[in-house]
Amino acid sequence: MKRQWLAMGMIVAALAARGGELEDARAYQKSRAAVADLTRITAPTGIQESYKADIGGIGQWLYVRGQDRANPIILFVHGGPASPAIPTAWQFQRPIEEYFTVVHWDQRGAGLTYRDNPPAQVAPTLTVARYVDDTIEVAEHLRKRHGKGKIILMAHSWGTVPALGAALKRPDLFHAYVGVGQVISTRENERISFDYAQAEATKRNDQEALKDLASIAPYPGELPITRERIVTARKWPQHYGGLSAFRSESTYYFGGPRLSPDYAPDDVATIDQGNVFSLGRLLPEFVTVDYSRVDTLRIPVVMFLGRHDYTTPTAPTEAWLRKLRAPYKQAVWFERSAHMVPWEEPGKTLVSLLRYVRPLADGKMPAAE
Incomplete structure (x- = not known):
């Protein structure tokens, strides 16, 4: 009899646990559905x-959103490598979509594009x-698809490497180039970032760091600069707020894809696999x-600079922009941001x-500051 009661208790406990899992799964699906409903575009235009x-x-996967097809198009080139912006956009x-049509793109080796292409085929092309x-x-x-003469090219972090290359190679395609967390010199960025981490660790007497x-x-x-060395080098400046300002963690970003409706x-x-x-x-x-030797760009350039960015430190970008010749150039400082400017x-x-x-x-030239 005791064994029967024990077996019955185990069955009840298992069913209760299963019920809890199902309830959690339903709550998760409802949360994703709420985000999907909030972001759903219903405007006829x-x-x-x-x-x-x-x-x-x-x-390769593209993701296009906007409240009015007549608005200018922004092509947003994500960072990483292979950190797609679609799942956290x-x-x-949402507010940007009222004034622009925004296009995200999972690059080769990233996200859904990584999922749908044989790695052996893609690897040699990286x-x-x-x-x-x-x-x-x-x-x-x-x-061609949207009947536009030109589009706006906007890029974040790693994405600024191919995007700036595209702006230099084919300026005729773009109204302007917008860099966020711009990479000018990778080695210089790594040096500044490392020095910042050492200074912060010394100030805090952080022996582990x-x-x-x-x-x-x-x-x-x-x-x-191996993968192991760069991972160690990035760990501590990001811990000291160099990824998201005033935060040691960026859970909002790394956990955000779980609620993505896309x-x-x-x-x-x-994401991690790619x-x-x-x-x-x-x-x-x-x-x-x-890119430090590039001194001319034939399209307008706007740089969004996070004041506390020690993932791609801003000093090389600021110096480069100062000497750059372009039809228009503007640095915009984000005082409460580090590397994740649009999110922060x-x-x-x-x-x-x-x-x-x-x-x-719109063919106009804003006043430079």
Whole structure:
């Protein structure tokens, strides 16, 4: 009898646990549905579509949203490598969609594009030059599909590497270039970021950080910047607020994809998978990126600079922009942001796009400050 009661108790406990899991699953689905409903575009003039296009010989995913098809198009080139913006765009983008049609794109080796293409086929194509050409192809595709003469090119972090290359190679495609967390010199960025982490760790007497940083010093030094070294080097400046200002963690960003209405739960895993797949292959070339000798750009340039950014430190970008010759150039400082400017200060992001970028798409020249 005792065994029967024990077995019955185990069954009841298992059913209760299963019931809790089902309740959690239902709550999760309801949360995703609420985000989907909030972000759903219902305006008759609007556009909301997600589809795969042939870019650079493989199917690559595009995500298009806006309240009015007549508005200028922003092509947003995500960071990483392989950190797609589609699954977290719902956190900051909705107000921007009232004034622009915004296009996100899962680059080769990233997110849904990584999911849908054989890795063996894609791996040999992971070069900066190929990403530059992909950016150009996406821009041409959007111009043709939406009947636009030009579009706005906006890029974040790693995405600024191929995007600036595309702006230099095909300025005829773009009204303007907007860099967020701009990469000018990867090695200089790594040096500044490391020095910041060491200074903060010393000030805080953070022995764990000091020991960790000492293990890769001098950094970057003369040794190759391997995946292991760059992960260690990025860990501490980001912990001290160099990724998201005044935060040691960025849970809002890394956890955000789970609520995305555009990524199924199973698709969220492709973010980390694509990052691991792409970073190691791109890193040797990425660490040699140096745009510091570029002194002319034939389109207007606007830089969004996070005051506390020590993921891609702003000093090289500020110095580069000062000497750059361009039809128009403007630095916009975000005092409460580090690296994640659109996520950290979405209001100022919108206001800055309207003040400095929208006029350029309308053929006007805003006053430089």
